[in-house]
Amino acid sequence: xxxxxxxxxxxxxxxxxxxxxxxxxxxxxxxxxxxxxxxxxxxxxxxxxxxxxxxxxxxxxxxxxxxxxxxxxxxxxxxxxxxxxxxxxxxxxxxxxxxxxxxxxxxxxxxxxxx
Amino acid sequence: xxxxxxxxxxxxxxxxxxxxxxxxxxxxxxxxxxxxxxxxxxxxxxxxxxxxxxxxxxxxxxxxxxxxxxxxxxxxxxxxxxxxxxxxxxxxxxxxxxxxxxxxxxxxxxxxxxx
Amino acid sequence: xxxxxxxxxxxxxxxxxxxxxxxxxxxxxxxxxxxxxxxxxxxxxxxxxxxxxxxxxxxxxxxxxxxxxxxxxxxxxxxxxxxxxxxxxxxxxxxxxxxxxxxxxxxxxxxxxxx
Amino acid sequence: xxxxxxxxxxxxxxxxxxxxxxxxxxxxxxxxxxxxxxxxxxxxxxxxxxxxxxxxxxxxxxxxxxxxxxxxxxxxxxxxxxxxxxxxxxxxxxxxxxxxxxxxxxxxxxxxxxx
Numbered sequence: 120x121x122x123x124x125x126x127x128x129x130x131x132x133x134x135x136x137x138x139x140x141x142x143x144x145x146x147x148x149x150x151x152x153x154x155x156x157x158x159x160x161x162x163x164x165x166x167x168x169x170x171x172x173x174x175x176x177x178x179x180x181x182x183x184x185x186x187x188x189x190x191x192x193x194x195x196x197x198x199x200x201x202x203x204x205x206x207x208x209x210x211x212x213x214x215x216x217x218x219x220x221x222x223x224x225x226x227x228x229x230x231x232x233x234x
Numbered sequence: 235x236x237x238x239x240x241x242x243x244x245x246x247x248x249x250x251x252x253x254x255x256x257x258x259x260x261x262x263x264x265x266x267x268x269x270x271x272x273x274x275x276x277x278x279x280x281x282x283x284x285x286x287x288x289x290x291x292x293x294x295x296x297x298x299x300x301x302x303x304x305x306x307x308x309x310x311x312x313x314x315x316x317x318x319x320x321x322x323x324x325x326x327x328x329x330x331x332x333x334x335x336x337x338x339x340x341x342x343x344x345x346x347x348x349x
Numbered sequence: 350x351x352x353x354x355x356x357x358x359x360x361x362x363x364x365x366x367x368x369x370x371x372x373x374x375x376x377x378x379x380x381x382x383x384x385x386x387x388x389x390x391x392x393x394x395x396x397x398x399x400x401x402x403x404x405x406x407x408x409x410x411x412x413x414x415x416x417x418x419x420x421x422x423x424x425x426x427x428x429x430x431x432x433x434x435x436x437x438x439x440x441x442x443x444x445x446x447x448x449x450x451x452x453x454x455x456x457x458x459x460x461x462x463x464x
Numbered sequence: 465x466x467x468x469x470x471x472x473x474x475x476x477x478x479x480x481x482x483x484x485x486x487x488x489x490x491x492x493x494x495x496x497x498x499x500x501x502x503x504x505x506x507x508x509x510x511x512x513x514x515x516x517x518x519x520x521x522x523x524x525x526x527x528x529x530x531x532x533x534x535x536x537x538x539x540x541x542x543x544x545x546x547x548x549x550x551x552x553x554x555x556x557x558x559x560x561x562x563x564x565x566x567x568x569x570x571x572x573x574x575x576x577x578x579x
Contacts, residue, residue, distance in 0.1 A: 135480050142524040149388040156386050158379035162295040165395075166303070172517065173288045179487040180277040184310050188281070191306040195299050250365050257409040264503040271501050273494040280510075287402065294372040392525040396533070403518045410507040414543050418511070421536040428529050 137222035141168035196223035252337035256283035282314035311338035367452035371398035397429035426453035482567035486513035512544035541568035
């Protein structure tokens, strides 16, 4: 596999991981109740999950517009991570923040590559 | 309904129309064969369809990140419209281009509004 | 438009309405808090929303497997409506139940038609 | 992790693999042209991809309706595999058929489990 194909493959995997993590965290938050279930916090998690999925799909289609898609995905992942970081002593939220940051970094790399 | 709620509602509807039109056009292209089924053309149609769906969902969630999502949706809609316009004498492609342009315009308006 | 094409078009529209209604109700529930945000209730709403979307997309693709997809969509819509009905004096939940039931009925009709 | 949680995790992973494989195969078919791009064949691939995604998401939400969703997913995966099998000497199509069959088997197991 070429460097380009490897980066694409890694970015798809980062997006799918972040997608699954955000959905799982959404479920966790709904089970926790309290401040975990603010509408804005859940909207961010679900938005991030769906954009990660859309980005993975765009990459799998080798879309000519993948760079724009990757850039907005990185932005949503960072916003979601910042929001999750507010729950400083909650292990699930910390894992979610980390997974989103990894995905954001992978998407920024991918946005620079022509496919 | 306030002006803000009307714009949101209209933008959701524009996105859903553009989403359905792009999927329908994708099916039409696969039935036409020939130059209609270039991989890049179909990738653009499917990307645009999915991003319109993601944007409608983000707006329905009143997501704090809706502006970034609307901006990238407008960009994909314009790219898809430009590609459809190349089929100058094909009525389905012309309708698809117009529907995508309407959605792009609606998304640009929505990106300026706080929800 | 033939009767078949009309039924397909109506079913796509019912699915898109139910999809939007379930997402909007999900947001409403998160804003209400309390019993509205049980994890199972929200999971049903989000499942129903996503299956309605998947069904609309399957119909727009004229998929050979649309009947199986329509049947499971009808089932999820009924389950979601039954759950929403428990909130007897809440207008949003009653509207959501009605919209899901309309979609279920439309999907059952569509499942009997060959496309 | 309990046996139940392991089965759920494995089923999510099977669904995501099958989803990615079907989208990748769809792109491959569009690049191959000819009999690969029949509208019905591509509709099956895209339907299977989307249903696998919907199923993974339903499982990640621990949805009360996961069994019905897993059953229809298994059915679409089998239909897609049968269609891919017709391209007997094409390695990509054979890999896609195998991945879909694995997912179908995993979904049938998951449909029997209460979560």
